Structure formats: structure tokens, C-alpha cells
Amino acid sequence: MRNSLKQLIAGPCSAETREQVLETAKEIADIKNLTYFRAGIWKPRTAPGSFEGIGEEGLKWMNEAKQQFGVKLITEVATPEHVDTCLAHNLDAIWIGARTTVNPFYVQQIADSLKGIDIPVFIKNPISPDVGLWMGAIERFKLAGIKNISVIHRGFYSYTKGIFRNPPMWEIPIKLKTEFPDLQIICDPSHITGDSELIEEVSKFAVQLGMDGLMIETHPNPPKAWSDAKQQVTPDHLKKIVNAINANEVNRDIKHEELEILRKTVTSSDDDMLKEIAHRMKIVEKIATFKKENSAMVFQLERWKIVLEESNKRGAELGLSEQFVADLMNLIHRESLNIHNTIYNS
Ligand code: PEP
């Protein structure tokens, strides 16, 4: 089965001026995958004093864009007042921002304000990597009677900065998809990468992963944007990204049998790995029993440091990433401590 780009939401991070809104819409309206024209009207900015959105006036400009170029409109809402204002201006859809999804009180207030109203709602992931919180927000809108719910994966806040502004942690949207198989998941590579140069690569990956669409911030003159300047693409750049994805869809030549063989090999490798881990844990049981009988300390920091160093070194030799080896060893250590705990208390 080939994955294709089913939905595209594009437009500026923020509506800034009437000209900027109309120019962007004009340039992107003819992209065949475009499902919604986005523009932020109320902006949740980290520091006070930065541009916090143009407000209601911007909704009028968006409606002009709709009349002139036939685009459907979507913006972010964070309060019931925003919802009322959007409904008064006939927006076609709304999205809930990442800083709103984290707070069940806000989510509930917005959901309540939508009771009896049939408008598509897109829910961004909470900034914290908490799939339960994301699912909770979905449930709140479902309970309010909203039929058309989709989600937007925009990555998760991380204190340590790598190449991405908000690391994607793909396992989280995948977990959500396993809980809600029919849910449409849109990927927002703009907020994931924070860098217009990385958007194409992440977009392609998201589509290959089976995501149902993309939300890409697009601005006629990104360096001059009033918010998120580094991550916005020009309309031409957006077209290049979309064309690359669509072309890939037609030309891609996956050899399915080869893929099947590789998958079987991975399954058998997983089996070997689990057997090996089970064997390791049996040895841990023996060590824990020995320590208990000889009243030795459960945890020895020096010993643990050596284990970590050795596995780091070995992992690097084997071409594994340092972070992966550290995460794996910590997980194994946690289970070892659980085994110690059971044996000490038995
Ligand atoms: C946005 O889409 O412009 C935005 C503010 O997104 P997020 O809520 O993902 O930070």
C-alpha cells in the first residue's frame, strides 16, 4: 500500500496584515492537496511583549481570502470567547494549541462552548509527552458531541535542545493511532523542526509513516515574519515539498517480498533479544539472592557506572546511538532493581 498526502493545512504562523494574508492564500490556493488555509489570530507567545496576534480583524482578512481564492479557513482557539468569535466569522474548522491541550480545565471550557455545534476540531498534542492527556482532550470533545475530531502532532518540549525545536517522539502518535485507529493524524513539521530547511525531510518521513496530512507554516517573506520566522517556508518552497512528496508516491518502487523477508528477520531478531534479556534477568535473580544472603548492598554506584561506561563503549563500536544505549540500559536496570526488590522482600 502506498502512502500519500491526503490533507494539507498551510498558511502563516500569524495573520499580520491584510496584504500578507491575501498574498499567501493567493499563492497556495491552487495546491491540489490544500484542505485548509491557516493563520494564527491569537498567539500563545512565551514572553509578554512579543506579538500576541492581530485579533478579530484578521478573521475578516481570512474571509476575504476565502471569497477570492476559495480556501477553507482554520485558526487556533484558546478560550470560549475565541470560539464565539470564530463562529461569528464562519470559520470552517478550529484547532486547539499545544499549550491549551495540557490543561483539562481549558479543554473542557472550549468543549462546553462547542456543544451542539458541528465544526471540525483539530487537537494538537500537549507540549509534554503525555499520550493520556492527549487522549483525555479527545474524549472531552467527543463527550461534547463533536463528530469530526482530528489531531495534530507537533512534537514535544525538551529541555535539552537537539536538532529539533520539539522532538517528534514518533512512538507517541503511533500509540495514539493504536488506541484510536480511525483518528486522522496530521503532522506539523514546522513546530517539530523549528527550521524551514528540515521540513521536507520530516514531512516525507511523516507521510511514509502513514500520517494523514501535514500542517506547514507558510509566509511570503519568512525572515520578516512577526512570529516563528525561522521555520516558515515560502509558497514556492511549500510547492516544492508537496511536489516531492507526490512524486515519490508515484515513482516509489518498494519491493514487497524483500520487505517481507526483512520484517521476518526483524521478528526473529526480536525473539533472540527477548531470550537474551530473560537469560540476563535469571542471572540478576541469582545475584540478588546472593546479595541478600550475604547482606550486601542492593545498589553499588561504582559498579553501575562501570556497566554504563562499558555498554556505552560497546554500543558505539556497534554503531548504536549513545542516547539509545543509555535509555535501554536504564530500562534494564529498572527491571533489575525490581527483581532485587522482590527477592529482598520474599
Ligand atoms: C501554531 O500553530 O502557530 C502554534 C502556536 O502551534 P503550537 O500550539 O503547536 O505551539
Ligand code: MN
Ligand atoms: Mn507558529
